[in-house]
Amino acid sequence: MIFQPQLRIPGPAPLPERVVRAMSQPMIDHRGPEFAALLEEVVRGAKQVFGTQNDVIVMSSSGTGGLESAIVNLVTPGDRVLAAICGNFGERFAEMAAAYGAELIRHEVEWGQPVDPDDLRRLLASHPEVRLVLLTHNETSTGLTNDLEALVRVVREAGRLSVVDGVSSVSSMPVEVDRIGADVVVSGSQKGWMAPPGIAFAAVSQAAWEHSERSKGPRFYFDWAQHKKFAAKGATPWTPAVSVLFGVREGIRMLLEEGLDNAYARHRRCADAVAAGLQAMGFSLFAAEGYRSATVTAAVPQQDVDVKAYRKLLREKFGVVIAGGQGKLEGRLVRVGHLGYVTEGDMVQVLWGMEQALEELDIRANEGAGVSAAVASLNRAAVPA
Numbered sequence: 001m002i003f004q005p006q007l008r009i010p011g012p013a014p015l016p017e018r019v020v021r022a023m024s025q026p027m028i029d030h031r032g033p034e035f036a037a038l039l040e041e042v043v044r045g046a047k048q049v050f051g052t053q054n055d056v057i058v059m060s061s062s063g064t065g066g067l068e069s070a071i072v073n074l075v076t077p078g079d080r081v082l083a084a085i086c087g088n089f090g091e092r093f094a095e096m097a098a099a100y101g102a103e104l105i106r107h108e109v110e111w112g113q114p115v116d117p118d119d120l121r122r123l124l125a126s127h128p129e130v131r132l133v134l135l136t137h138n139e140t141s142t143g144l145t146n147d148l149e150a151l152v153r154v155v156r157e158a159g160r161l162s163v164v165d166g167v168s169s170v171s172s173m174p175v176e177v178d179r180i181g182a183d184v185v186v187s188g189s190q191k192g193w194m195a196p197p198g199i200a201f202a203a204v205s206q207a208a209w210e211h212s213e214r215s216k217g218p219r220f221y222f223d224w225a226q227h228k229k230f231a232a233k234g235a236t237p238w239t240p241a242v243s244v245l246f247g248v249r250e251g252i253r254m255l256l257e258e259g260l261d262n263a264y265a266r267h268r269r270c271a272d273a274v275a276a277g278l279q280a281m282g283f284s285l286f287a288a289e290g291y292r293s294a295t296v297t298a299a300v301p302q303q304d305v306d307v308k309a310y311r312k313l314l315r316e317k318f319g320v321v322i323a324g325g326q327g328k329l330e331g332r333l334v335r336v337g338h339l340g341y342v343t344e345g346d347m348v349q350v351l352w353g354m355e356q357a358l359e360e361l362d363i364r365a366n367e368g369a370g371v372s373a374a375v376a377s378l379n380r381a382a383v384p385a
């Protein structure tokens, strides 16, 4: 295909041309002044995006590495850790903690449903030994966004530390780390940051730092103390993904130029248009109403749709690349990503392709209904001047 496909998986997400160009630069000394300036701007911008004055640690890894950094710095083998699990990523976060010796208390919620703050409060009351609570803000596998503010409040009021997977939320929806009082929040560059995979961020509160100093888990590559020590000198402890950081800096510049609130509103408009369009085409949305994500929509097709064949047709004939289900949802649903470099017009194009592909599979899609519903949703939404 000579045209750029519509890459609409929930990350890695499309790259703006400005970001692509920013990465085409000769290499620099990662211990020199240009790198110090690069890191300083990335950290300063990331703090704005996270809404925090806390340290933001920049690591060269995918989002999973950022989450692993939280586990190795905070968990002493044998610690009791509460994991709130409402999908595949929550499950993985819990498994990771167990791999480092945490004794888990698993709070499992039906996939597609949010974690209930009252349930969390009760569980914490009956487990006074727990210090760390693992939360997923945006559960990318089910297209659901938990009420992070309410969950973090419960954790804080109970005097425990919140460790938040914000990989697919931070930069695409408000997180406001300091206002809500989250202790650790992790994100990854290939999501709403409009950059390629390769950089993870962790915003770390004072209480989390103190806990990390007391905890006895083995750590090396992701040792936050090393990162902090080197950051003070404008460097990272190990060779960083310099070219990706050029892209991250440009992505952050673009986000701040647009204005974070405008970027969040754009994501919401796209999500609502996709939700309306898919429902009009006969899909049912997987995540509970009121908790549907601004970055990814998970939808169950009509019964006779073979998801694998449908995605293949979409990709090959219509240039639209979407994701399938993960874990126990494999083959059961589709996931449309709308994060980072995405506009309302992209969503109309994606829905048109999705509708055409259904027609080709002889599945009744109420021709034109999906696109019409999406356009109607967009027309209702207030677009800022």
Ligand SMILES: Cc1ncc(COP(=O)(O)O)c(C=O)c1O
Pocket (backbone or CB within 6 Å): 010, 011, 062, 063, 064, 065, 089, 136, 138, 139, 140, 141, 165, 166, 167, 168, 188, 197
């Ligand atoms: C919520 C969530 N957590 C963790 C991850 C893992 O991040 P990565 O694939 O960058 O390691 C992802 C990636 O999709 C995610 O969406």
